[in-house]
Amino acid sequence: MQNHINYKRTFETADGGFLHIAWDDQDLSNEGLAFFFAPAPDAELEHESGEIDDLADLCAALNMSKPRDVQDLPTFGGREPRSTDGVFSWSHTALLVQVGSDWVITPR
Secondary structure (H helix, E strand, O other): OOOOOEEEEEEEEOOOOEEEEEEEOOOOOOOEEEEEEEOOOOOOOOOOOEEOOOHHHHHHHHHHHOEOOOOOOOOEOOOOOOOOOOEEEEEOOEEEEEEOOEEEEEEO
């Protein structure tokens, strides 16, 4: 089976698994970002675990998996904040930050 997913980012999770955030161009019902959990970084993935349509979806995926060493997450519109110190992603109206081991959305 050929895997048609172009991976964007892979993160090791707190439980030793892996979170993949990918652009899924084969799922016509959700053309866009999706997340996948896998036991190994190169495991064959056949089904997405969920869609990432906005900052709230991304935050939920991160809180489910508790990834380590997160960087270069997708953004969802709006200008880059003046300071991105502690900011991992953003939208027009909100910022995604990490507080301890939790991911939270705060207003801009």
